[in-house]
Amino acid sequence: MPRTIKTKAIKNLLIRGARIIDPSQALDKHGDVVIENGIITRVGDNLAAPQHFEMVDARDLVVSPGWCDMHVHFREPGREDEETIETGCAAAVAGGFTAACPMPNTSPATDKREIVESIIKKSKETLVEVYPIAAATKGREGKELSEMAELVEAGAVAFSDDGCAIATAELTRRAMEYANMLGVPIIEHAEEATLDDGGAMNEGMFSTKLGLPGMPTVAEDIIVARDILLAEYTGAKVHLAHLSSARSVELIRWAKQRGIQVSCEVTPHHFTLTDEAVMVSNYDTNTKMNPPLRSPRDVDAMIAGLQDGTIDVIATDHAPHAIEEKDAEFAAAPFGIIGLETALGLIITRLVKPNMLSLADAIAKITAAPRRILNLPPVQIKEGQPANLVFFSPTKTWRVDKTKSYSKSRNTPFHGWDLTGRVFAVYNKQQWWVNPDF
Numbered sequence: 001m002p003r004t005i006k007t008k009a010i011k012n013l014l015i016r017g018a019r020i021i022d023p024s025q026a027l028d029k030h031g032d033v034v035i036e037n038g039i040i041t042r043v044g045d046n047l048a049a050p051q052h053f054e055m056v057d058a059r060d061l062v063v064s065p066g067w068c069d070m071h072v073h074f075r076e077p078g079r080e081d082e083e084t085i086e087t088g089c090a091a092a093v094a095g096g097f098t099a100a101c102p103m104p105n106t107s108p109a110t111d112k113r114e115i116v117e118s119i120i121k122k123s124k125e126t127l128v129e130v131y132p133i134a135a136a137t138k139g140r141e142g143k144e145l146s147e148m149a150e151l152v153e154a155g156a157v158a159f160s161d162d163g164c165a166i167a168t169a170e171l172t173r174r175a176m177e178y179a180n181m182l183g184v185p186i187i188e189h190a191e192e193a194t195l196d197d198g199g200a201m202n203e204g205m206f207s208t209k210l211g212l213p214g215m216p217t218v219a220e221d222i223i224v225a226r227d228i229l230l231a232e233y234t235g236a237k238v239h240l241a242h243l244s245s246a247r248s249v250e251l252i253r254w255a256k257q258r259g260i261q262v263s264c265e266v267t268p269h270h271f272t273l274t275d276e277a278v279m280v281s282n283y284d285t286n287t288k289m290n291p292p293l294r295s296p297r298d299v300d301a302m303i304a305g306l307q308d309g310t311i312d313v314i315a316t317d318h319a320p321h322a323i324e325e326k327d328a329e330f331a332a333a334p335f336g337i338i339g340l341e342t343a344l345g346l347i348i349t350r351l352v353k354p355n356m357l358s359l360a361d362a363i364a365k366i367t368a369a370p371r372r373i374l375n376l377p378p379v380q381i382k383e384g385q386p387a388n389l390v391f392f393s394p395t396k397t398w399r400v401d402k403t404k405s406y407s408k409s410r411n412t413p414f415h416g417w418d419l420t421g422r423v424f425a426v427y428n429k430q431q432w433w434v435n436p437d438f
């Protein structure tokens with residue numbers, strides 16, 4: 001059984017001496033925060049709280065707005081044995097995320113009003129706000145557009161056929177035109193299907209050595225280029241999901257310079273691991289994901305893209321799979337790893353600690369940026385705003401133990417890794433959760 005999140009109802013809270021980081025206001029300072037009836041009423045120095053307030057000594061902690069993961073898979077409906085909305089939200093909270101956007105490649109696909117509504121409804125009792133991404137085409141089959149207006153009305157915040165790219169340029173164009181009218185972006189899984197057919201890992205030296213069918217970077221680059229040109233042509237907004245190739249970053253940099261409305265994301269595993277991991281791990285299927293782990297040159301490009309702002313967002317692509325399915329021959333195993341609970345540790349260990357990215361810039365990529373791209377209500381540490389906060393230590397080290405995961409699945413390549421940066425607590429919807437493993 002997966003672990004559950006045990007919360008405590010707290011209306012009134014005084015946070016003492018925290019480092020407050022809120023990139024949406026360019027705020028990075030030490031101070032106190034007073035919460036009354038779940039609303040932030042004061043932010044300042046040496047604040048006194050009325051009686052009967054709970055107090056948290058946050059002198060060694062950072063407090064930021066609750067994080068938003070704009071790319072997760074919660075597997076409900078269809079594969080509740082791998083994850084449910086409830087367990088996915090538990091893993092999100094444990095990782096510091098109070099907002100999550102599940103992709104539509106459920107079964108059936110999230111292409112109907114009832115499914116969008118049911119996903120939102122099932123998240124209501126959790127600390128997480130869930131914003132579903134609906135399928136761009138019916139059944140994600142790439143034949144006919146979904147009922148997009150109806151889906152937005154039901155609460156969908158974007159459209160994607162994630163798991164694969166929208167099949168044809170013509171459909172992508174029309175999906176962009178409709179999405180643009182509805183004021184939401186298209187999120188593209190950039191992969192040209194015929195080039196990647198049967199592929200299991202990055203095409204390169206290691207796929208040759210290991211005798212595994214390759215997935216060339218150009219399969220990603222072609223769809224990134226297609227969608228950039230279509231976004232320019234239609235004036236629509238496109239967000240490129242989980243970038244992995246150096247050339248894609250270059251193309252997006254070019255597009256942004258031209259003023260095309262394009263944004264993009266990278267996952268922690270794509271800025272941490274290379275395709276050498278498949279060999280070093282001796283074909284561990286937890287190194288199999290789509291897009292695949294790439295070369296050191298590609299990983300360097302991800303980091304450069306994060307640094308110069310070409311890459312707007314860090315998203316996990318949390319993709320739970322049952323143990324028996326991952327426990328297969330490499331070529332036959334499904335793609336994907338879980339990622340919500342290791343995101344902060346990888347961001348700090350890989351980017352912040354080695355001074356590749358400031359902590360505030362890293363936080364911006366999991367708070368303000370995804371919310372801006374998806375037009376979600378902003379979350380700010382500001383008087384009058386609902387308190388939606390995550391507390392974490394940027395210096396605490398810990399060892400990843402997959403058996404302690406809140407997800408229903410266990411497919412992570414980071415088991416046993418020592419990471420720096422750990423979530424201490426989350427406050428949202430007047431509920432307080434403290435990490436028992438902190």
Ligand SMILES: [Zn+2]
Pocket residue numbers: 162163164189241242290291
């Ligand atoms: Zn994808």
